[in-house]
Amino acid sequence: MPTHAGTRITTALESTWAAFQRHHPDLPDVVMITGTGTQGRNRKRPKLGHHCSDRWLDAAAGGRRAELFISGEAIAAGGQVVVETALHEAAHTLAAARDIRDTSCAGRWHNRRFAELAREVGLEPPKRAEPVIGFSGALITAATVSRYASVIRKLDTAALARIETPDEGGDQEKDEDGKKEGPRGGKGRAGKRLAVACACEKPRRMQVTPKLLEGGAILCGECQQPFQPDEPELEDDEAAA
Numbered sequence: 001m002p003t004h005a006g007t008r009i010t011t012a013l014e015s016t017w018a019a020f021q022r023h024h025p026d027l028p029d030v031v032m033i034t035g036t037g038t039q040g041r042n043r044k045r046p047k048l049g050h051h052c053s054d055r056w057l058d059a060a061a062g063g064r065r066a067e068l069f070i071s072g073e074a075i076a077a078g079g080q081v082v083v084e085t086a087l088h089e090a091a092h093t094l095a096a097a098r099d100i101r102d103t104s105c106a107g108r109w110h111n112r113r114f115a116e117l118a119r120e121v122g123l124e125p126p127k128r129a130e131p132v133i134g135f136s137g138a139l140i141t142a143a144t145v146s147r148y149a150s151v152i153r154k155l156d157t158a159a160l161a162r163i164e165t166p167d168e169g170g171d172q173e174k175d176e177d178g179k180k181e182g183p184r185g186g187k188g189r190a191g192k193r194l195a196v197a198c199a200c201e202k203p204r205r206m207q208v209t210p211k212l213l214e215g216g217a218i219l220c221g222e223c224q225q226p227f228q229p230d231e232p233e234l235e236d237d238e239a240a241a
Contacts, residue, residue: 005161009034012158013070016083019151020090024121027090028097030068031056036163037071046073046163049085051092066093072163079155083148084123084140091117091138103134110136122147124207139207142195199225 013032021027030051037046048071055067074085094117095102102114115125115135122144125135145152197203198220206227217226 006034008158009075009160012155012160013082013086016086016148016151016155017068017090019148020086020121023147024090024094026097027093028066030066030093031058033067033069034072034075035069037073038163047071048074048077048081049089051089051096053093053096066096068093072161075155075160076162076164079152080140080145082155083144083152087121087123087140087144088118088136088138090121091123094120108133108136110134114138141207142197142205145195196227196229198227199223 010032013034017027017030017032037048039047047069050067050069052067052069054064056065058065068086068089070082070085070089074082091114092102094100095114100113100117101111102117103110109132110125111134115138118125118135118138122141123138124141125138129135130137195205195207196218197205200220200223204220204222219226
């Protein structure tokens with residue numbers, strides 16, 4: 001009996017991109033593909049996604065389209081990771097569409113122009129450039145999770161075929177403290193981040209690791225109150241559209 005697992009994955013990813021385009025109309029169409037992120041030298045730290053401009057010739061559209069790849073390992077990590085990864089690639093897509101050079105060093109170094117585009121699509125880049133990758137480590141914000149709540153829920157409940165992550169397979173390496181690396185290169189709890197907010201009238205928000213939050217109070221410099229887990233009321237993306 002024929003199966004359609006691949007079609008279901010592609011359809012889900014294309015629906016995710018369509019949700020982005022409703023909020024960012026200047027995002028061009030892309031050719032969405034998937035597969036494993038452990039090819040080549042990435043066996044212990046899977047690639048979650050990539051963007052490659054003008055890779056596909058689309059005769060029906062009379063031009064070329066970018067390739068946008070979301071790995072099976074990203075799918076295994078859940079809907080929020082898929083959305084965060086796809087938004088990272090959306091920032092690159094906007095850079096290509098606007099003829100902005102947002103990376104260098106064969107795409108590894110993400111510059112301040114990328115950081116600006118990441119904020120535009122709903123990610124929060126690091127405050128300082130990190131070695132080798134620059135501002136690449138942009139994380140999804142609580143507001144963006146709320147914006148795409150229905151998309152994340154659909155991805156989580158779709159029961160899509162996925163690729164087993166190193167953590168699930170027991171092959172993931174540990175650091176010198178015996179703690180496993182997360183899928184995004186972080187330590188402990190598979191790279192999980194928690195959204196937190198302060199008590200200001202207009203709360204300041206950020207994302208931190210559970211370990212950092214458990215290590216002691218993180219005080220806001222304005223209200224002098226500790227940041228607390230931020231659980232915004234989720235709005236339905238489809239209703240908003």
